[in-house]
Amino acid sequence: MTAPVTERPAAAPARPPGVRRRPFNWRRALTPWLFLAPGLLLALYFKFIPMIQGIRLSLHKVQPFLGDQWVGLDNYRTVLEDDRFREAFRHTLALGIGQTLGAIVVGFLLALLLEGQAKSLWIVRTAVFLPVITAIAVVGEIWRLLYLPTGDGFVNTLLGLVGIGPQPFLDSPDSALWSVMAVGVWIGAPYNMVIILAGLAGVERSLYEAAAVDGVSLLQRLRYITLPALRPALTIVLTLAAIRGLRIFTEVYVLTGGGPAGRTEVWMTRVFSLGFERNDIGVASAASMLLLAVTLVLTIAVRLLSRRADT
Amino acid sequence: MLRPTSARTAVALLAAGAVLSGLTACGSDDGDSGGSGGALEVWTRSADAPAETYQKVFDAFTEETGIEIDYKPVVEFDTQIQGRAASRDLPDVFINDSGSLGTYQSQGWLTPVDRDSVTGGEDISDENWATTQGLDGDYYGIPFSRQAFVTVVRKDWRENLGLPVPETWEDLSALADAFATQDPDGNGQDDTFGMVVPGTTERGYLAWWASSYIWQGGGDFVTEGDDGTYESAFDSPGTVAAVEWIKEQFCTPGHVQPNALTSTTLESRQFNNGEAGIYLTGPYNLAAYDDQPGQDTYEVIPTPPGPEGTTMLAEGENIYLGAGSDKTDAQLKLAEFLISPEAQEIAMAADEASEPVVRLPVNSTVDAGQVRNDPRWELVQEQYDNDSRAFPSAINFTPIRQAVAEGLNALMADCGSDVEAGVAGISEDIDAELADQDLLP
Numbered sequence: 001m002t003a004p005v006t007e008r009p010a011a012a013p014a015r016p017p018g019v020r021r022r023p024f025n026w027r028r029a030l031t032p033w034l035f036l037a038p039g040l041l042l043a044l045y046f047k048f049i050p051m052i053q054g055i056r057l058s059l060h061k062v063q064p065f066l067g068d069q070w071v072g073l074d075n076y077r078t079v080l081e082d083d084r085f086r087e088a089f090r091h092t093l094a095l096g097i098g099q100t101l102g103a104i105v106v107g108f109l110l111a112l113l114l115e116g117q118a119k120s121l122w123i124v125r126t127a128v129f130l131p132v133i134t135a136i137a138v139v140g141e142i143w144r145l146l147y148l149p150t151g152d153g154f155v156n157t158l159l160g161l162v163g164i165g166p167q168p169f170l171d172s173p174d175s176a177l178w179s180v181m182a183v184g185v186w187i188g189a190p191y192n193m194v195i196i197l198a199g200l201a202g203v204e205r206s207l208y209e210a211a212a213v214d215g216v217s218l219l220q221r222l223r224y225i226t227l228p229a230l231r232p233a234l235t236i237v238l239t240l241a242a243i244r245g246l247r248i249f250t251e252v253y254v255l256t257g258g259g260p261a262g263r264t265e266v267w268m269t270r271v272f273s274l275g276f277e278r279n280d281i282g283v284a285s286a287a288s289m290l291l292l293a294v295t296l297v298l299t300i301a302v303r304l305l306s307r308r309a310d311t
Numbered sequence: 312m313l314r315p316t317s318a319r320t321a322v323a324l325l326a327a328g329a330v331l332s333g334l335t336a337c338g339s340d341d342g343d344s345g346g347s348g349g350a351l352e353v354w355t356r357s358a359d360a361p362a363e364t365y366q367k368v369f370d371a372f373t374e375e376t377g378i379e380i381d382y383k384p385v386v387e388f389d390t391q392i393q394g395r396a397a398s399r400d401l402p403d404v405f406i407n408d409s410g411s412l413g414t415y416q417s418q419g420w421l422t423p424v425d426r427d428s429v430t431g432g433e434d435i436s437d438e439n440w441a442t443t444q445g446l447d448g449d450y451y452g453i454p455f456s457r458q459a460f461v462t463v464v465r466k467d468w469r470e471n472l473g474l475p476v477p478e479t480w481e482d483l484s485a486l487a488d489a490f491a492t493q494d495p496d497g498n499g500q501d502d503t504f505g506m507v508v509p510g511t512t513e514r515g516y517l518a519w520w521a522s523s524y525i526w527q528g529g530g531d532f533v534t535e536g537d538d539g540t541y542e543s544a545f546d547s548p549g550t551v552a553a554v555e556w557i558k559e560q561f562c563t564p565g566h567v568q569p570n571a572l573t574s575t576t577l578e579s580r581q582f583n584n585g586e587a588g589i590y591l592t593g594p595y596n597l598a599a600y601d602d603q604p605g606q607d608t609y610e611v612i613p614t615p616p617g618p619e620g621t622t623m624l625a626e627g628e629n630i631y632l633g634a635g636s637d638k639t640d641a642q643l644k645l646a647e648f649l650i651s652p653e654a655q656e657i658a659m660a661a662d663e664a665s666e667p668v669v670r671l672p673v674n675s676t677v678d679a680g681q682v683r684n685d686p687r688w689e690l691v692q693e694q695y696d697n698d699s700r701a702f703p704s705a706i707n708f709t710p711i712r713q714a715v716a717e718g719l720n721a722l723m724a725d726c727g728s729d730v731e732a733g734v735a736g737i738s739e740d741i742d743a744e745l746a747d748q749d750l751l752p
Contacts (some may be wrong), residue, residue: 064399065419065634135619149569152502173724245646257513261574261724276390277514278710279414281397 034103049294075286085287087262091177095252095266096245099184104237106185107192114193115200125197129190136187140254143183144170147255170256173263180255180264184248192237194287200226200231237305242298243279246291338523340632350379351641352661354688355404356388358577360599360666365406368657372648389514396420400632403642406649409627412452413706417748422632422639428598429453430647434674443629446539446705452629453646458670459695460523460623463685464611465588468503469496477615480527480556483589484566490588504587506560509579510571512720515712521557521719523591523624526700527617528553531709533703533741537717540752541706541745545715546738550619554722562726572724582609593626594691598666603685614694625666625699628668652677659683671695678732707748714740716748 058075060068076140079085114125131139146154147169169179207225216224247266252258258265258273267287275284314529317524357364362384385391388407395401401420415421426432426440435454435708436462443452451539462483469476469486472493477483487505489495495503505747509516524532529549560566568574568581581587582596614621630649632642648654650673658669658681661683671692680689718737722728745751 062397062416064396142571150502168569256573257511257575259512259720259724261721263724264481273713276393278711279393279418281393291353 013131038175047306054285054288057281060282061286063283071282072203073285074227077288079287079290084262085267085270086263088265088267092246092248092266092268094177095181095184095248096242097179099188099248100238100241100245102181102185103188103192103241104234106288107237110189110193111196111200115197125193129194131187131256132191136250137254139183142250143186144255147179164298169259173261176256176260176264180252183251183255184227185252185283188241188244193239195237196230203229235302239299239302239306242302243295246295323553323640331633349380351638351645352381352383352402353645354385354388354392354407355381355668356386356509357384357405357668358386359384361595361668363470364658364660364665364668367660368649368654371654371657372645375648376644378644380645392489395690399635403633403636403638404645405631405633406455406628407631409452409454409629409704409714410702410708412443412445412631412704414630414709415631416445416451416705418719420631420634422634422636422642424450424453424632424646426450429643429650430433431650434675436675439497439627439673442627442701442704444614444705450736452631453650455628455630455649455693456671456692457625457627458741459625459691459699460591460593461694462589462591462613462614463582463596463600463609464583464612465490465585465604466609467608468588471495471497475751476610476612479615480617483615484556484560484563486565487589488563494583495588504568504581505566506568507579507581507587507590508560508571509574509576509590510561510567510720511573511575511578512576512716513587514576515709515716517723518712518715519624520591520703521553521715523614523622524557524617525550525553526622526624527614527620528556529617529619530554532715533706533745535703536752538752539750541703542740543741543745546735549619551731551734554719554734556617556728557719558728558730567671572609572720586588594664594670594688595668597687606719611690613690614698621694621701623694623700624690625695625701627670627673627701640721643662650674656682661685662712672688705743706750710744710747711741712745 002199023198057068059070059072061075062068062072110128114121114128134135148156149166149168149171150156151160151166153166155169159165159167168175170176203226207229208221211221211225247268248266249272252264252266253272256264258269268291271284271287271291274287324427344606344741353369355362362382365384366382367383372378373380383402389411392401394403396418412421420477424443432440432453439454439457440450443450443454445451464476464486468490472489472495474486474489475482477486490503490505492501494501509520511517530547530553531544531550534542534544561571568579568587570578576592582590582592583599585604594611597611600606630646632639632646636642649658652674654678655669655672656673658667659672659677659679659682660667672682679692702712715737718733718740722730722733742751
């Protein structure tokens with residue numbers, strides 16, 4: 001069960017024009033590889049070997065002490081035919097899309113609010129960024145407390161102030177997925193905010209000035225100047241969010257464990273429960289491999305799309 | 312371009328890489344670094360409090376035999392041991408639920424035990440030995456501790472409200488209602504609940520808790536045929552009656568604690584915290600409850616009978632000898648020590664406030680009543696002797712318990728759900744799981 005690898009931009013070797021061809025220089029050719037070696041070795045041991053093991057396991061009925069049995073693609077068939085996996089996939093998609101959009105909108109609003117040079121803004125930005133650097137497991141436990149479904153839970157106390165009765169949040173099949181999504185947005189938005197802030201800093205000021213001379217409204221300014229200028233930043237945010245969204249695990253595991261009634265079960269919690277609660281490592285590995293494949297396809301698709309949009 | 316310094320740096324980096332790869336290679340090959348000379352590695356599924364008691368037992372063992380023990384209490388036992396099994400490096404000895412035997416044995420994790428060669432084995436009853444038998448009739452573990460679940464009730468709350476000790480399911484339900492609505496702690500606030508239920512699907516906790524009520528209602532999980540086959544017995548009017556009653560608790564506001572459906576046992580601390588007044592639980596919690604909410608505030612009550620009786624879940628821990636260990640002598644020595652009267656008494660932790668890890672001793676020469684001299688534990692003993700049932704231990708029951716918990720969790724989450732259809736669905740899941748294990752007739 002390896003986590004999907006995030007892609008790494010390939011270095012494009014280019015010879016400056018006008019340089020004459022020289023005899024092949026071994027030292028020169030080897031040097032970059034020497035520098036890459038530690039990283040590659042780490043990747044080999046902690047990513048690639050486990051990944052190959054994962055592929056091997058996914059084709060076996062795994063029982064270390066009795067000898068693994070070759071079952072071919074049976075494990076994959078089990079995953080694809082399993083209703084619970086389909087359900088989990090739907091939840092994963094819903095969470096992924098909801099959290100991505102939510103985090104981008106909130107991140108964008110935060111960025112617009114907090115753009116600027118003032119000292120006070122710097123402090124607020126730091127405070128807003130805190131959820132990103134806090135361990136997700138900790139965030140989950142804290143939100144479990146905040147979401148306490150009784151009248152004296154923190155969120156319910158706030159709701160009580162405006163006259164709304166206690167909500168069950170994580171404990172009702174109807175609201176659990178939304179509650180998890182809200183936590184995801186809370187975690188993801190500040191990260192997006194930082195990337196969008198960087199994008200905002202690069203927007204040509206003269207465009208704003210020209211627009212002001214032309215007398216455009218605030219909305220028009222956003223629509224025709226800010227958003228187009230932010231496209232590269234949004235592409236990055238979208239790619240990262242798509243990958244992160246698919247392999248969501250910790251938040252869900254800590255907040256609900258996939259319950260109630262399996263309403264928040266996502267792909268990785270299903271994998272975890274099959275692998276470690278039902279001891280079915282083979283099927284769990286097959287499901288992980290499928291997730292890896294989907295992630296790869298999605299990453300490549302986003303890159304192709306964004307490249308086409310750029311040209 | 313390449314100056315000597317950068318070449319040197321490059322070589323240094325490469326060397327560092329080589330060392331690293333060497334290290335990791337060692338790490339993976341040398342899995343059984345415990346080696347034949349090292350200490351005996353022992354795992355138990357325990358939090359801090361019971362781990363202290365275990366440590367005392369193991370210290371006594373080391374003192375007596377000179378064999379060092381490398382003891383690791385593991386809370387996430389099932390997941391962690393799975394990882395160790397995947398690298399073919401199980402702990403030498405591990406102590407866990409007797410119900411896990413079938414799961415472990417079906418994966419070849421356990422070294423069979425020759426019952427007759429176990430010193431002190433004759434002091435363990437045939438019934439207790441039977442819980443360590445695999446499907447093939449061989450013994451795959453040694454009994455260590457037994458227990459029956461009991462119902463604990465906040466006595467002070469009950470008396471504040473002038474209510475009697477519940478004697479039927481209806482009484483129990485009414486008591487839960489009173490605890491939820493009549494401010495039993497008299498603080499003027501609506502902040503108390505009836506029952507505590509660890510109702511998550513994790514580890515199949517909901518099925519664990521519900522099993523006693525299902526048996527009391529006349530339902531059951533699986534039945535064993537004459538020829539060693541098993542089939543689901545879940546879909547019955549008895550199970551439906553029990554699940555209806557359980558659902559009534561979940562769907563009446565206040566009868567169970569609010570986040571029950573996603574709570575594990577560790578998260579179900581409302582009884583300790585004085586937020587809820589009824590809990591069907593294992594007697595290992597009594598020591599903690601003496602501390603909080605306090606010894607005088609609660610009581611262990613005789614099981615209020617359901618439509619078909621007062622059966623309670625019996626559980627226990629077995630000592631398992633990990634396969635692939637090269638310390639077979641020491642493994643057996645530790646097991647023999649653990650079932651000796653001396654070790655059982657230390658593990659019962661009778662004279663201190665620490666948590667007992669032997670709840671009811673398996674060694675019949677130990678007089679539990681005399682060791683503990685506690686009427687509440689006598690009730691536990693009575694329940695265990697007279698009216699308790701265990702999950703079948705020979706088959707791989709874990710997935711079945713998981714399926715039941717998942718099904719029940721879904722039924723409880725939706726108060727408009729159709730219990731009969733739900734129970735039938737769970738029954739089909741159980742049969743599908745049994746078919747997977749080639750156990751269906």
